[in-house]
Amino acid sequence: MERHRYCVIGAGIVGLSTAHHLLEADPGATLVVLDGADEVAVHQTGHNSGVIHSGIYYEPGSLKATLCRAGERATKEFCTAHGVAFDECGKLIVATDDVEVARLVKLQERAAVNGITCQPVERGELADLEPNVTGLRALHLPATGIVDYRLVAGKLAELVTAAGGEVRLGARVDGIVEGASGVTVSTEAASLRCDRLVVCGGLQADRLAALAGLHAGVQIVPFRGEYYQLPSSRAGFVQRLIYPVPDPDLPFLGVHLSPTIDGDITVGPSAVLGLAREGYPKFSFDARDAAAMARFPGLWRVARANIRTGLREIRNSVSKTSYLRECRKYTPGLTADDLLPREAGIRAQAVRRDGTLVHDFVIERTxxxxxxxxxxxxxxxxALPIGRRIAAMAEGRSAATGD
Structure with a gap:
């Protein structure tokens, strides 16, 4: 049977970063990356807004806060080293009412704890910075940037193959058996053995864990992030990323305007329950995915606890007018004709059986x-510091120190 030192399941940006760091730490090791898609980065990596986040939102001391802060620097360094275009365009978080102003103060305090540079922006200065944006107050984060993560993932795949690894596409995993001497991984075409297996399954993470006999305690619930984009006539409508002040009780950041590295301006995303984990067209439906959600008590508990929010997101999904209303809170100059369709993204949200949304990164090791x-x-x-951390765990070293 084919044998490797390492096998990584998942050719998204986290899986490819992990593979890169494994080969960097263990040169000459045999490694294969398996993915069921025909290209790298086709799911969450290829369907996000392309923002290089600063980490302002995340609980101090959490993995999200620590790794996002490190990742912001590492992503820019990686792009500079490998010729991947990025733009440090900056970001404005805009408060449009008194409740949001109070939340903005809390965000500024959190930024200080997390070591993130930001400046308060008063109403008049906001108009000078972004004439098309209206608000009572804002926070300016100058280091926030934009990039095409598909290009970052593609470069990581190149580095993996250049170091002797293999990225094997069209190889959907249907069996994982861990034994005393290694792990057997099966696809429709073949089986292989590896000394160490890393699973970065994204939207299929819970199923791959179950396949391996791991009792994860969570189920992936897909949330569709539905986007629009502005027409070319609106080029330059905003120069920076424009975000609303998030509700701290929700895991989503709200509808925002995002310039992209290729010159577009996206509007979104919304967050509505998806009925297919990998179905991007509107009204996509997968019977297996829908049945799994219907049987999962955690989803019903989430639904009961967030009825008003859920109804608002559904309304935004089916009504452009409602979606536009969200945008016009801080960009009143937009019209319905400005919202052109753009492909949706799907977020893999881990939910516990008691209905708790898991906010932080969760990584488990056997x-x-x-x-x-x-x-x-x-x-x-x-992704880069996450990949380094996972590689250390796979090699039996401390995830925190790399020892």
Missing amino acids: ERMVHVLNAPSPAATA
């Missing part, structure tokens, strides 16, 4: 396996 069970935003920003 004797020979490491499973990434939850890697929501800002996983793309944090």
Whole structure:
């Protein structure tokens, strides 16, 4: 049987970063990356807003806060070293009412704890910075940037193959058996053995964990992030990323305006329950995915606890007018004609059986396996330090120190 030192399941940015760091730490090791898609980075990596996040939102001391801060620097250094275009355009978080102003103060305090540079922006200065944006107050984060994470992932795949690894696409995994002497991984075409297995399964993380006999305690619930984009006639409508002040009780950041590295301006995303984990067109439906959600008590508990929010997101999904209303809170000059369709993204949100949304990264290890069970935003920003951490865990070293 084919034998490797390492096998990584998942050719998204986290899996490819992990493979890169494994080969960097263990030169000459045999390594294969398996993915069921025909290209790298086709799911969450290739369907996000392309933001290099600063880490302002995340609980101090959490993995998200620590790894996002490190990832912001590492992503820019990686792009500079490998010729991947990025733009440090900056970001404004805009408060439009008194409740949001109070939350903005809390965010500024959190930024100080997390070591993030930001400046308060008063109403008049906001108009000078972004004439098309209206608000009572804002926070300016100058280091926030934009990049195409598909290009970052593609460069990581090149580095993996240049170091002697293999990225094997069209290889959907249907069996994982951990034993005393290694792990057997099966696809439709063949089986292989590896000494160490890393699973970065994203939207399929819980199923791959179950396949391996791991009792994860969470289920992935897909949330569709539905986007629009502005027409070319609106080029330059905003120069910076424009975000609302997030509700601290929700895991999503709200509808925002995002310039992209290729010159577009996206609007979104919304966050509505998806009925297909890998179905991007509107109204996509997968019977297996829908049945799994219907049987999962955690989803019903989430729904009961967030009825008003859920109804608002559904309304935004089916009504452009409602979606526009969210945008016009801070960009009143937009019209319905400005919202052109753009492909949706799907967020893999881990939920516990009691209905708790898992906010932080979750990584679990057995004797020979490491499973990434939850890697929501800002996983793309944090992918390089996450990959280094996972590689250390796979090699039996301390994830925190690398020893």
